Amino acid sequence: MTCTFDIAVIGGGIMGCGAALQLAGGGMNTVILEQGDIGGGASGVNAGTLSMQIKRVKLMPYAIKGHAEWESMGSSVGFKKTGGYTLAFNDREAELLNERMNMKREAGANITFIEPSKLENIEPHLTKKIVAASYCPDDGFANSSLTGQYYRNRIEEAGIHFFERYKVTGIRSTSEGYEINSGGETISARRILLACGGWMKTIAAMLGADLPIRARVNTVSVTERAPKFINSVIGHATGLLTMKQKDNGTLLIGGGWQGKGKPEDGRGNVSIDSLIPNLQLAQFVVPELSKIRIIRSWTGFESNVPDFYPLAGKLPNNDNVFILGCVRGGYTIGPYISKLMGDYILDKELELPLFDPSRKMEEGKLI
Amino acid sequence: MYDVIVIGAGPAGATAALETSYGGLKTLLIDEQLEAGGQVWRARSKSIINAPKNNYSIAGDDLRSRVGAGLVNILFGVRVWQIEKANDHWTLGIQGCEEKQVKAKKLVIATGAQERVIPVPGWTLPGVFGLAGATALFKEHMIIPGRRTIVAGNGPLLFYVASEVLRLGGQVSAVVSLNSRKDWLGVLPGMLRNPSLIIQGLSWMFSLYKNRVPIYWQHAVKSIAGKSSVEGANICAVDKNWSLISQGEQYIKGESVCYGQGLMPAIEATRLAGADHHFDEKLGGWVPTLDKYGRTSVSGLYACGDNAGILGADAAPHRGGLTANAIFEDTGMSNRVDINQKAYDASIKFGLAATKLSIPRAGYESFISAETEVCRCEGISRAEIDYEIKNGSLSPDAIKSGTRCGMGPCGGRFCNESVSILTEYLTGKNRKEIGITSARPPLRPVCMDSVSNELNYNDLPIPGVSPL
Numbered sequence: 001m002t003c004t005f006d007i008a009v010i011g012g013g014i015m016g017c018g019a020a021l022q023l024a025g026g027g028m029n030t031v032i033l034e035q036g037d038i039g040g041g042a043s044g045v046n047a048g049t050l051s052m053q054i055k056r057v058k059l060m061p062y063a064i065k066g067h068a069e070w071e072s073m074g075s076s077v078g079f080k081k082t083g084g085y086t087l088a089f090n091d092r093e094a095e096l097l098n099e100r101m102n103m104k105r106e107a108g109a110n111i112t113f114i115e116p117s118k119l120e121n122i123e124p125h126l127t128k129k130i131v132a133a134s135y136c137p138d139d140g141f142a143n144s145s146l147t148g149q150y151y152r153n154r155i156e157e158a159g160i161h162f163f164e165r166y167k168v169t170g171i172r173s174t175s176e177g178y179e180i181n182s183g184g185e186t187i188s189a190r191r192i193l194l195a196c197g198g199w200m201k202t203i204a205a206m207l208g209a210d211l212p213i214r215a216r217v218n219t220v221s222v223t224e225r226a227p228k229f230i231n232s233v234i235g236h237a238t239g240l241l242t243m244k245q246k247d248n249g250t251l252l253i254g255g256g257w258q259g260k261g262k263p264e265d266g267r268g269n270v271s272i273d274s275l276i277p278n279l280q281l282a283q284f285v286v287p288e289l290s291k292i293r294i295i296r297s298w299t300g301f302e303s304n305v306p307d308f309y310p311l312a313g314k315l316p317n318n319d320n321v322f323i324l325g326c327v328r329g330g331y332t333i334g335p336y337i338s339k340l341m342g343d344y345i346l347d348k349e350l351e352l353p354l355f356d357p358s359r360k361m362e363e364g365k366l367i
Numbered sequence: 368m369y370d371v372i373v374i375g376a377g378p379a380g381a382t383a384a385l386e387t388s389y390g391g392l393k394t395l396l397i398d399e400q401l402e403a404g405g406q407v408w409r410a411r412s413k414s415i416i417n418a419p420k421n422n423y424s425i426a427g428d429d430l431r432s433r434v435g436a437g438l439v440n441i442l443f444g445v446r447v448w449q450i451e452k453a454n455d456h457w458t459l460g461i462q463g464c465e466e467k468q469v470k471a472k473k474l475v476i477a478t479g480a481q482e483r484v485i486p487v488p489g490w491t492l493p494g495v496f497g498l499a500g501a502t503a504l505f506k507e508h509m510i511i512p513g514r515r516t517i518v519a520g521n522g523p524l525l526f527y528v529a530s531e532v533l534r535l536g537g538q539v540s541a542v543v544s545l546n547s548r549k550d551w552l553g554v555l556p557g558m559l560r561n562p563s564l565i566i567q568g569l570s571w572m573f574s575l576y577k578n579r580v581p582i583y584w585q586h587a588v589k590s591i592a593g594k595s596s597v598e599g600a601n602i603c604a605v606d607k608n609w610s611l612i613s614q615g616e617q618y619i620k621g622e623s624v625c626y627g628q629g630l631m632p633a634i635e636a637t638r639l640a641g642a643d644h645h646f647d648e649k650l651g652g653w654v655p656t657l658d659k660y661g662r663t664s665v666s667g668l669y670a671c672g673d674n675a676g677i678l679g680a681d682a683a684p685h686r687g688g689l690t691a692n693a694i695f696e697d698t699g700m701s702n703r704v705d706i707n708q709k710a711y712d713a714s715i716k717f718g719l720a721a722t723k724l725s726i727p728r729a730g731y732e733s734f735i736s737a738e739t740e741v742c743r744c745e746g747i748s749r750a751e752i753d754y755e756i757k758n759g760s761l762s763p764d765a766i767k768s769g770t771r772c773g774m775g776p777c778g779g780r781f782c783n784e785s786v787s788i789l790t791e792y793l794t795g796k797n798r799k800e801i802g803i804t805s806a807r808p809p810l811r812p813v814c815m816d817s818v819s820n821e822l823n824y825n826d827l828p829i830p831g832v833s834p835l
C-alpha cells in the first residue's frame with residue numbers, strides 16, 4: 001500500500017468509528033485498521049446500558065450529550081428509552097444511593113427517588129425486599145450486537161477506508177508520518193489515532209508511551225425468551241447489576257463482574273466464581289428468573305487508568321499521535337466523545353474539554 | 368479433587384475412564400445420559416430391554432457392566448455447562464445433581480459427534496428427524512419415526528437407518544442418496560479393512576432389495592412437503608458437486624423424513640476449554656489439534672473419540688486407550704494399555720472412508736432456497752444471512768451479531784455449519800479462513816437456579832464499588 005492517509009485510526013470500535021466519521025466529515029482522508037471485525041471488541045459485546053444513574057459525576061455532561069446521539073441513531077441500533085430504576089437492599093446501600101444520586105442530579109441528570117411501595121405497581125416482578133430506589137426517565141439501552149453492522153454501514157457511506165483482520169503489530173515513524181504494519185502489510189499515514197479499547201497499552205507502547213492502563217474483563221449473560229418481567233433498566237446501588245429485557249423476551253444481565261484473561265492473550269473467559277454471584281443477584285432482584293435458562297455468558301475487555309477518567313488527547317510527547325479510550329461507560333458516551341476527539345484533531349473549537357493523557361493520575365477511590 | 372475427569376461415556380470416553388481407574392487414578396466419568404454407551408452403544412429403555420441383542424447392544428452391555436463394576440466414579444444424567452482452568456486444575460460447572468462443581472487435575476473430553484443437518488425448505492416440519500436422531504429412537508426405544516419413511520442424505524448412516532426402519536416393521540418409501548454408486552466404490556478399499564462391517568452393510572442393502580425399496584443415487588431432497596406435518600418430499604438429481612439439477616423432479620409420499628449430512632465432531636467442550644482447533648475435512652470438519660495420543664494444545668486437556676475427528680465406533684476404544692496412556696505418561700506412571708495397532712489402523716481406514724462419503728460438497732448450498740429457515744431458534748432465513756454477508760460481515764461472529772443467527776437456545780449448533788457453507792459460497796474463502804464463532808459457556812442452556820445454591824444476600828461477595 002503506497003497511499004498515504006491523513007490519519008489512520010487503530011481500532012474499529014465505537015470510539016474509532018465515531019472519530020473516523022467526524023474526521024472524514026472534516027475532510028481528512030481516513031483509514032480504520034481493525035484486528036477483528038468492526039465493532040467486534042467491547043463495543044459489540046457490552047451490556048448496552050445507557051444509564052445516567054451509573055455514570056460518573058464529572059462525565060455527566062458527556063453522557064447527556066451521548067444520549068442525544070443514541071436517540072438519533074434510533075432503531076438501527078435497537079435504541080430504547082425505557083427509564084431506569086436503581087435499587088438498594090440494605091441501609092448501607094440506601095445511603096450510598098442517596099449520596100451518589102444526589103450528586104449526579106446536581107451534575108444535570110434527571111434523577112428522582114421513589115418509594116419502594118410505589119415501585120410494586122410499576123415493576124411487579126421485582127423482589128419485595130427493596131429498601132430504597134432512584135429513577136431516571138432518560139435511561140434506556142441499545143443493542144450492542146448491532147454496533148458492528150451500524151458502523152460498517154456508516155463508515156462505508158462516508159467513504160472511509162477500512163481494513164478488518166488487520167492487526168497492527170508494529171509502528172515506525174518516518175519523515176512523512178508513520179508506517180503501520182500488520183505482519184507483512186504496511187499502511188502509511190501522517191497521523192494516528194489510537195482507539196484500541198482494552199488493547200490500548202500494548203499499542204501505545206509501540207510508540208514508546210508507557211501509560212498506566214489496566215484492563216478489566218467484564219461479564220454479561222443473556223437468558224432465553226422469558227415472559228415480561230421488567231419494563232425498565234434495573235440497576236443496583238453498587239453498580240454490580242444491570243438488567244434489561246428486550247422486546248423478544250430475552251434478559252441481559254451485567255454489572256461488571258470480572259472474568260479472567262488478558263487482552264494480550266487474545267480473549268477473556270467467563271469465571272464461574274464471579275458468574276454465579278452475578279446470576280444469584282439477578283435472581284434475588286427478580287425471583288421468577290430462577291426457572292429461566294441462561295443461554296450464553298461472555299466477557300469483553302475494557303481499559304481504565306488509575307483515576308478512572310478518559311484518555312482523550314495527544315499521546316504524551318507526540319504531536320501527531322492521538323489517543324481515545326479508558327472511558328467509563330464508554331458505550332453511552334462513545335458517540336459523543338469520539339466526535340469531540342475528531343474536532344480536536346481537526347483543530348476545531350471544542351464544545352466540552354477533553355482529558356489530557358499527560359495529566360497526573362491519582363488512584364481513584366473505590367468505596 | 369479427582370485425578371481425571373472424563374466428559375462423555377461413549378466407547379472412547381468410558382474406555383479412557385476405565386483404564387485410568389484400573390491404573391489407580393481417581394477418575395470421574397460424567398455423561399448427560401443415564402447410562403454409559405454414548406450414541407453408538409446407547410442403552411435400551413426398560414420397555415425393550417428383552418429385545419434380541421445385536422452387535423451394538425452387546426458391546427454396550429459389556430461396557431456398561433465394566434463401568435457398573437464400581438471402580439470408576441460416575442455422574443450420569445449430569446450436564447457439564449462450564450469448563451475452566453486455574454492453577455493447573457480444572458473446574459467444571461455441572462447441573463443435574465447435588466454437587467454444583469467438580470475439580471480434576473486432568474480433563475478428557477469425549478463428547479462424540481453431532482449431526483450435520485443442512486436446511487432445505489420444509490425441514491422444520493414435524494415428522495422430520497435427523498439421521499442420527501432417528502438411530503437414537505431405534506436403539507433406545509425401538510420406535511420408528513412414522514408409517515412410511517423417506518430416508519435422505521449421505522454417508523453410511525442412510526442405509527443403516529433405512530434397514531432399521533424395515534426391521535422394526537416400518538416402510539421405506541425411498542432412500543435418496545447424495546452419494547453416487549461410484550462414490551461408494553471409491554471408498555470400498557478403505558471399507559474392506561473392516562470385513563464384519565462390510566457384511567453388515569451388505570445385509571442392510573439386502574433388506575432394502577428384498578423390500579423393493581427404491582434407491583435414488585446422486586439425488587437429494589429439494590423440499591419437504593406437508594401442511595401441519597410431513598406428507599412427502601420432492602426429490603431431484605444432483606451433479607458431481609452436489610448442485611441441484613432442476614429437471615426431472617419427483618414427488619415421493621411419506622409421513623416422515625429421516626434426513627442428514629453425516630456427522631461432525633462435537634467440539635464445543637474442547638473449544639470452551641481453550642484448545643487449538645483446525646479444519647480437517649477428512650476428519651469431518653473442525654477438530655481439536657492433537658498428538659496421536661489425544662493431547663490437546665492445553666496441558667492437562669485431552670480429547671478422544673469422534674469429537675477428535677469422525678472415525679467411528681470401532682476406532683473409539685483404541686483412542687480412549689491411547690489417551691489413558693498419555694495420562695499415565697504425563698502423571699509419571701509406567702502403566703500402559705495395550706493397543707492393538709493393527710486393529711486400530713484398520714478402524715481408522717474404515718472410519719476415514721465412511722467420513723469421506725459424509726462431507727457435504729460445495730454445490731449443496733443450492734438446496735438452501737432464499738426463504739429456507741436456516742436458524743430455527745431465531746427464525747432467520749438464508750436471504751437474511753446472504754444479505755448480511757454481502758453487506759460486509761465476513762466472520763461467523765459478525766454474521767451472528769448482525770442477524771441473530773445462532774443466538775438462540777441451540778447456540779448455533781445447527782446453523783453455524785450452514786452459515787459457513789453460505790459464507791464459503793458467497794466469498795470464495797475456505798473454511799479455515801472463515802473460522803468459527805467464539806466459544807462461550809454454558810455448553811447447554813442452564814436454569815439459573817441449578818448452577819448455584821440459594822443466595823444469602825449478605826454473603827454476596829461485593830467487590831469495591833465503582834468510583835464516583
Ligand SMILES: Cc1cc2nc3c(=O)[nH]c(=O)nc-3n(C[C@H](O)[C@H](O)[C@H](O)COP(=O)(O)OP(=O)(O)OC[C@H]3O[C@@H](n4cnc5c(N)ncnc54)[C@H](O)[C@@H]3O)c2cc1C
Binds near residue numbers: 040325
Ligand atoms: C462486557 C462489557 C460491558 C459493558 N457494558 C457497558 C454498558 O452497559 N454501558 C456502557 O456505557 N458501557 C459499557 N461498557 C463499556 C464500553 O463497552 C466501552 O467503554 C466501549 O465500547 C469502548 O469502545 P472502544 O472503541 O474504545 O473499544 P472497543 O470496542 O474494544 O474497540 C477497540 C478496537 O480496537 C481493536 N484493536 C485492538 N488492538 C488492535 C490492533 N493491534 N490492531 C488493530 N485493531 C486493534 C479491537 O479489536 C477493538 O475492536 C462495557 C464494556 C464491556 C467490556
